[in-house]
Amino acid sequence: MPSITKAKIIHCFLFSFNPGVTEDQKEGFFKAAKAIEKIPGIIAVELGPNIDNPPYEYTGVIYHTDDKTRQVYVTHPTHRYFVENYYRPLTQENRVSCNTIVE
Numbered sequence: 207m208p209s210i211t212k213a214k215i216i217h218c219f220l221f222s223f224n225p226g227v228t229e230d231q232k233e234g235f236f237k238a239a240k241a242i243e244k245i246p247g248i249i250a251v252e253l254g255p256n257i258d259n260p261p262y263e264y265t266g267v268i269y270h271t272d273d274k275t276r277q278v279y280v281t282h283p284t285h286r287y288f289v290e291n292y293y294r295p296l297t298q299e300n301r302v303s304c305n306t307i308v309e
């Protein structure tokens with residue numbers, strides 16, 4: 207596992223899948239999300255069940271080396287592909303995200 211202690215920006219997001227999303231679709235979602243790790247400046251992408259913030263089913267965390275690379279990530283084709291083909295169509299609209307700086 208990459209060293210997340212090198213992260214300077216952490217992007218967190220909470221989401222739930224739409225009703226009727228199949229296990230195969232979820233598997234594709236998680237695989238596409240992990241592909242984001244190939245974007246330069248991304249240290250790691252972690253996704254898992256959300257354990258304490260209902261009504262969200264899952265939490266995602268993306269570790270960035272700095273804010274400049276986070277800005278590149280936002281418009282990077284791999285990220286855009288994930289958002290347009292998996293995140294928006296498969297998850298409920300009440301999703302939440304935030305970014306924080308780690309000193």
